[in-house]
Amino acid sequence: MKKSVLIIITFLHSLFGNAQAFQGGETLEYKMYFNWQFVWLTAGTATMTIQEREYKGKKAFRCALTTRSSQKIDRYFRMRDTLLCYTTPECLPLYYRKGASEGKRYYVDELFYNYDNGVHVIMKELTSRGERLQQERRFQKPVYDMLAIFLKARNYNTNGWKKGYTIVFPIADGGGVKNAKIKYLGNKTVKADDGNKYNCLQLAYIEPEGKKEKEIVRFFVTDDKNHVPIRLDLHLNFGSAKAFLKTMKGVKNPVTAKL
Incomplete structure (x- = not known):
């Protein structure tokens, strides 16, 4: 195993510990x-x-996320998104693809990661205008995509976190890399669509927008070893949306956050 990979894995374990949440x-x-x-x-x-x-x-690990709008919403804004990623057992990203059909737009982001000499990322993009773009970047520390950072965040050791605690990390898509943040906003009791209430951690995912910052998603994850997202508040360009957990199957640890 390359020395650079060992350094990266050590860095991950120092941040998130050895416990796997899923x-x-x-x-x-x-x-x-x-x-x-x-x-x-x-x-x-x-x-x-x-x-x-x-x-x-x-x-x-292979993680897939699919979203599909209802027939009622399709009349106003049709959404069919499929996100896919592969990561190492330590949640180091290996591959990412997002195929998005949103309204009249269709675009694809694709990322390929290599760790033979530092962190090498190939970023491909099929724009909504039909353009095929590609760029390559090298980094000294890991770079993440939307799904890989989701898996990584679930492995956070949140013991001792205080309201306002913030972690900064580079996030990539087909168009490039920018620094994003996850900010802890305290605990809250949340009712899911499975009829149960859960004690949750509030985590805001924030990206730069010009000279300002914008909260993209707020996660409410179980305050236990699973860190299962119970509710997501999404701040979209065309409005706001919420997602509530309906069912969970195959979780690794006892769901002690359920009230």
């Missing part, structure tokens, strides 16, 4: 709602699955 076979299903002229409408569904697979002959 396992292969986990499935999370969500019901989505969209705010339309002060009324919350059923917007569609989302499903996330985690499986143990191989990537180029080595053990890996």
Whole structure:
């Protein structure tokens, strides 16, 4: 194993510890709602699955997230998104793809990671105008995508966190890399669409927008060893949406956050 890979894995373990919050076979299903002229409408569904697979002959996690808008919402804004990533068992990203059909737009982001000499990322983009773009970047520390950072964040050791605690990390898509943040906003009791209430940690995902910052998503994750997202508040360019957990299957640890 290359020395650079050992350094990266050591860096990951120093941040997040050895406890894995999830396992292969986990499935999370969500019901989505969209705010339309002060009324919350059923917007569609989302499903996330985690499986143990191989990537180029080595053990890996395969995570997939699919979202689908309802027929009612399709009349205003049709959404069919599929996100896929492969990571090492330590949540180091290996591959990422997002294929998004949103309204009249269709675009694809694709990332390829290599760790033979530092961190090498190939970023490909099929724009909504049909352009095919590609760039390559090298980094000294790990770079993440939307799904890999989701898995990584679930492994956070949150013991001792105080309100306002912030972690900064580089996030990539087909168009490039920027520094994003996850900020802890305290605890809150949240009711899911499975009828249960959970004690949750509030985590805000924040990205730069010009000279300012914008909160993209707020996660409410169980305050236990699983860190299962119970609710997501999404701040979209065309409005706001919420996703509430409907079912969870195959979680690794006892769900002690359930009240």
